[in-house]
Amino acid sequence: MRGLSVRWSLADAPAGAAQELRDYVADASHARFSGMTGLRFKTWRMREGEWFEGTYVFVSDExxxxxxxxxxxxxxxxxxxxxxxxxxxxxxxxxVVAIAEGWDGFASSPRG
Known part of the structure; x- marks a missing residue:
C-alpha cells in the first residue's frame, strides 16, 4: 500500500482556523473522499495551533x-x-507496511 501525507502549518493561521477546518472536513471533505476509487482510507489529523494533516492510503503506486x-x-x-x-x-x-484493525474497528464519522 502506498501513502501520502500532506501537512499545513497552523502557526500563523487566522483565529478560528481550527474550527473552520473541523467544519470543512465534516461538511465537505469527508464526503469527497468517502468511496473514492483507488483510496483505501484517509485520516485528518490536527494539533491545534501547530499543524493540520491529511494522511491518505492508496491501493497502488499508480x-x-x-x-x-x-x-x-x-x-x-x-x-x-x-x-x-x-x-x-x-x-x-x-x-504502508501493514494496518491492524482493532476489535472496535474504525469510526469514520467526522462529527462524533
Whole structure:
C-alpha cells in the first residue's frame, strides 16, 4: 500500500482556523473522499495551533501518483490552504507496511 501525507502549518493561521477546518472536513471533505476509487482510507489529523494533516492510503503506486499529480500543482489553492492561510509545508509519499484493525474497528464519522 502506498501513502501520502500532506501537512499545513497552523502557526500563523487566522483565529478560528481550527474550527473552520473541523467544519470543512465534516461538511465537505469527508464526503469527497468517502468511496473514492483507488483510496483505501484517509485520516485528518490536527494539533491545534501547530499543524493540520491529511494522511491518505492508496491501493497502488499508480493511484497515489495520479492523486498527487492532480493535487500538487494547485496545493496552494486547496481549501485547507485557504483556511490555514498558506500552502502545505510537506507533501510526502510513504510506504504502508501493514494496518491492524482493532476489535472496535474504525469510526469514520467526522462529527462524533
Amino acid at each position: 493511484a497515489r501518483a495520479e492523486f498527487e499529480a492532480g493535487f500538487r500543482p494547485n496545493a496552494g489553492e486547496a481549501p485547507v490552504s485557504k483556511i490555514a492561510g498558506s500552502g502545505p509545508v510537506l507533501i510526502e509519499p510513504f510506504e
